[in-house]
Amino acid sequence: MARGAFHNYRCCRELRAIPLVAAILCAANALGQQTLYVNQAATGSNGGTCWADAFVDLHDALAVALPGDEIWVAAGTYKPDRGTGDRMMSFELVSGVGVYGGFSGAETCRDERNPQTYVAVLSGDLLGNDDPLFVPTSNCCYARPDEVGCEDPA
Numbered sequence: 001m002a003r004g005a006f007h008n009y010r011c012c013r014e015l016r017a018i019p020l021v022a023a024i025l026c027a028a029n030a031l032g033q034q035t036l037y038v039n040q041a042a043t044g045s046n047g048g049t050c051w052a053d054a055f056v057d058l059h060d061a062l063a064v065a066l067p068g069d070e071i072w073v074a075a076g077t078y079k080p081d082r083g084t085g086d087r088m089m090s091f092e093l094v095s096g097v098g099v100y101g102g103f104s105g106a107e108t109c110r111d112e113r114n115p116q117t118y119v120a121v122l123s124g125d126l127l128g129n130d131d132p133l134f135v136p137t138s139n140c141c142y143a144r145p146d147e148v149g150c151e152d153p154a
Contacts, residue, residue, distance in 0.1 A: 036070070039056065041105070048064070075119055102118050
């Protein structure tokens with residue numbers, strides 16, 4: 001086999017291995033941890049196990065998440081009041097659980113997300129009428145950073 005032909009054969013074999021490596025890395029998340037899916041536009045079973053059956057409310061994913069899990073949130077605006085107007089409601093984050101936005105609702109690996117294009121917003125503007133420069137109105141949720149208990153993943 002000519003030197004160039006061997007090199008091309010080896011490159012082709014290496015390129016075929018890339019999808020396998022990506023699949024292994026994506027599947028590694030299944031070992032003892034789970035990915036929960038949230039998409040307010042989902043129409044499936046609302047079980048959070050895949051994009052088609054994603055939770056439509058972030059609260060539902062947070063309620064079942066365990067340390068080591070990841071919650072992937074599709075583009076949209078998510079409000080903590082569940083439509084009640086209750087200003088005291090909030091998203092209570094779970095220590096050790098990663099919450100990531102930037103998904104279109106078709107991704108299989110976190111690296112595929114695009115937060116600049118698929119913006120996920122956790123909003124306290126319950127009626128969607130706050131000033132664009134964020135002058136809060138009386139229908140905003142209260143900020144409760146002392147109760148969140150967030151940890152910097154870095």
